[in-house]
Amino acid sequence: MIKYMVIGDPIAHSRSPGMQNAAFEFHGLGSPYGIRHVRPDELGGFIEFARANLKGVNLTVPHKAAVIPYLDTVDPAAEAAGSVNTLIIENGRIHGASTDGYGLEHALLENFSRPLAGAGVTFIGAGGAAHATAFHLAALGVKAIRIANRTVAKADEIAEKLRLHPALFVETARPDDSATLARWFADTDFLIQATSLGLKAGDPAPFDLALLKPELKLCIFDTIYKPTPLLAKARELRLPVADGAAMLIHQGAKSFELWTGLSAPLDAMRRGFLEAQPC
Ligand code: NAP
Numbered sequence: 705m706i707k708y709m710v711i712g713d714p715i716a717h718s719r720s721p722g723m724q725n726a727a728f729e730f731h732g733l734g735s736p737y738g739i740r741h742v743r744p745d746e747l748g749g750f751i752e753f754a755r756a757n758l759k760g761v762n763l764t765v766p767h768k769a770a771v772i773p774y775l776d777t778v779d780p781a782a783e784a785a786g787s788v789n790t791l792i793i794e795n796g797r798i799h800g801a802s803t804d805g806y807g808l809e810h811a812l813l814e815n816f817s818r819p820l821a822g823a824g825v826t827f828i829g830a831g832g833a834a835h836a837t838a839f840h841l842a843a844l845g846v847k848a849i850r851i852a853n854r855t856v857a858k859a860d861e862i863a864e865k866l867r868l869h870p871a872l873f874v875e876t877a878r879p880d881d882s883a884t885l886a887r888w889f890a891d892t893d894f895l896i897q898a899t900s901l902g903l904k905a906g907d908p909a910p911f912d913l914a915l916l917k918p919e920l921k922l923c924i925f926d927t928i929y930k931p932t933p934l935l936a937k938a939r940e941l942r943l944p945v946a947d948g949a950a951m952l953i954h955q956g957a958k959s960f961e962l963w964t965g966l967s968a969p970l971d972a973m974r975r976g977f978l979e980a981q982p983c
Contacts, residue, residue, distance in 0.1 A: 706738040712764035722980025730969040760963040761791040768832040775800040787836035790959040805840020807955025815946035816923040821845040828910045829898035830859040848873040850888045879911040892922045902932030913937040
């Protein structure tokens with residue numbers, strides 16, 4: 705019986721069911737994880753269904769901020785970031801958490817042998833993913849977070865809250881401000897692509913890729929887990945690069961552990977992710 709599910713709008717592309725069911729199957733718990741297309745105006749109704757019938761939910765675009773008013777309790781870190789991707793449901797009460805930051809942290813550690821404490825981080829994008837993960841990285845002691853976003857006011861909103869970390873240096877800009885990006889890249893250890901540009905074939909690059917040079921010391925992480933112009937350019941220049949698969953797997957692993965108290969079988973989840981065919 706389905707007791708867990710991922711919801712979003714759109715959602716058909718999600719590989720979470722394959723990945724999560726691989727974890728449940730590893731522990732002999734069957735395949736209780738489903739998928740449901742929930743539009744924004746259906747979220748309230750879905751939450752009441754979940755409260756009565758489910759044990760856990762993953763949320764993706766566009767529900768991560770919108771779900772918060774429906775919850776009984778929220779992790780302080782998720783509340784500060786205004787982003788929840790995991791619901792834990794017990795005895796009709798719903799708790800919200802965010803595992804995106806944990807997912808990014810472990811994806812960076814797994815792919816690049818470079819410490820996060822003291823690192824310079826540049827985000828392209830200021831949506832829910834950037835919001836949640838920037839707060840997590842700030843708490844891990846990175847030295848600078850710079851955020852470039854088309855709607856610079858959204859980057860400023862995150863920056864204002866990040867400045868509560870007294871030792872953290874924070875700047876914002878538009879992604880087409882190439883002079884500023886070039887200056888930032890010279891002091892960046894991790895460049896995180898966190899816009900949705902690249903999800904659709906033919907999408908433009910999220911910034912001028914000519915700014916990437918082989919002599920730069922940065923590691924490039926694209927949160928998208930399919931081929932993108934950024935990933936192709938980084939590989940052409942032989943810069944250290946990784947796509948979003950490891951982030952999805954680690955955030956999913958953390959959700960699984962929050963729901964079950966069991967340790968997440970990462971290899972099984974990775975296989976489940978790779979074998980999962982988007983519906
Ligand atoms: P979101 O809240 O909808 O934010 C979208 C971001 O993309 C915003 O910064 C937005 O800029 C920017 N954007 C969208 N269309 C654009 C365009 N035409 N030109 C320039 N910028 C544009 O989404 P999200 O939840 O943050 O997700 C962002 C990305 O992270 C997605 O690609 C998603 O697949 C990925 N993600 C991956 C994982 C993982 O586990 N691998 C987890 C979460 C998210 P504006 O603010 O100007 O609109």
